[in-house]
Amino acid sequence: MRNRTTSRRWFGAALSVTAAAVVALSPATAVAAPSTAADAARLVAETGQQLTGLDEQIHQARITVAAQQQAAAAAALLAAQAQAVLDGYSPQLRAIAQTAATSQSRMAAFLTSDSAADVVQQMTTLDLIAAHTEGLLAEISVAQRAADQARADADAAAAQAAAALAELDRQQAEVQSRVSAYEADFARLSAAEQAVVTATLAGPALPPPPTASVVAGAPSAAAGGIVQAALAQVGKPYVWGSSGPSGFDCSGLTSFAYSAAGVQLPHSSRAQSQLGAPVSRAELQPGDIVYFYSPVSHVGIYIGDGKMVHARTYGQPVAVTSVDQRGYAGARRVL
CATH class of the missing domain: 1.10.287 (Helix Hairpins)
Structure with a gap:
């Protein structure tokens, strides 16, 4: 110090x-x-x-x-x-x-x-x-x-x-x-x-779980593809306003991952938080979008076992963390 x-x-x-x-x-x-x-x-x-x-x-x-x-x-x-x-x-x-x-x-x-x-x-x-x-x-x-x-x-x-x-x-x-x-x-x-x-x-980064096991636990092949695409970006830098492939901000990462399933999302965490159907914390499934703060200004992708993958903040690469972060506001199921 x-x-x-x-x-x-x-x-x-x-x-x-x-x-x-x-x-x-x-x-x-x-x-x-x-x-x-x-x-x-x-x-x-x-x-x-x-x-x-x-x-x-x-x-x-x-x-x-x-x-x-x-x-x-x-x-x-x-x-x-x-x-x-x-x-x-x-x-x-x-x-x-x-x-x-x-x-x-x-x-x-x-x-x-x-x-x-x-x-x-x-x-x-x-x-x-x-x-x-x-x-x-x-x-x-x-x-x-x-x-x-x-x-x-x-x-x-x-x-x-x-x-x-x-x-x-x-x-x-x-x-x-x-x-x-x-x-x-x-x-x-x-x-x-x-x-x-x-x-x-x-929040602190957690060791990424084996991709195969996460994909196997997804509710559909499309959701599995989304999770797989997101986990493949772990370690890439946080870049404000970017949707990849070399770096991401939060909604850029979710947009990039969902595009792997043929779903085009708006590059906006607030817009993404209004898509699909609302999902309670207890009903989260891999592939769901989780969002934070009010008004919404951060999103990630739930991967199961209480964890999510997201582009966190400047200076920190894309990582897996607990979904129970400060400012958790809800989740949406787009698929």
Whole structure:
């Protein structure tokens, strides 16, 4: 353990990143300066938890941006379809113009005609043409308004998606900056202090059970494949925002493992915690997703015997731990 003088040299740096994270998440909370190395370790652990929450907010923002981009694409398609309908009236508009020119010639002819029957016939013809033209122009007017509105909707949707993407980029840059500062603070801790942080955030790692026995105890071949895929990642580093294959965050690992069974999960612990059916602690089966905290900001995969595999936290590789971790909030069965 470092002495107090050594520990205090980096307290300012640890405090700065932690205070920044606290301001973003709960502006009213004041952060007291630590006075011991143990307090500093606790402070770094709190920062790690806050960054996990921010990471989840980024995942949620990605889902929102993707939905807005899809909405913009759909609006653009509707605008193109509306314009195509409008363009379809072009031959009829040309016919109207041609008919108008012909009608003018006919009008001049029947006005000088000495036959009353010819006058009546010409008037009837002109009335029919006028009625047809009026109806057609009304249709074209409706099509024009629809095309204009569709273009306006598409432009608005595209602008909203672009603004959301720009905000997402800003948030990601901000979180990455905080992550870098957190990593530097974590590295300043002694090995014992780092162990305190890890235990606080994720609990101690346990020896992985034999994969074959875990797979054999799974309720289905698909669940067995999920567990097998997750256990194969044990030892790989925790990487914020990553879904593998060289490193993972928590929801990235679950997404990666479930993809082995052909199931695509959103890269978001909160979104994953809303999938499938709820499962009680006593009814957990291998392959179930377990989630933590409120709001949800961490997930893992249950492997049986009270254990789970998960991407725990920065500085610690993917590992098997007890499922009974701080903040346990529930489980979902997706398969």
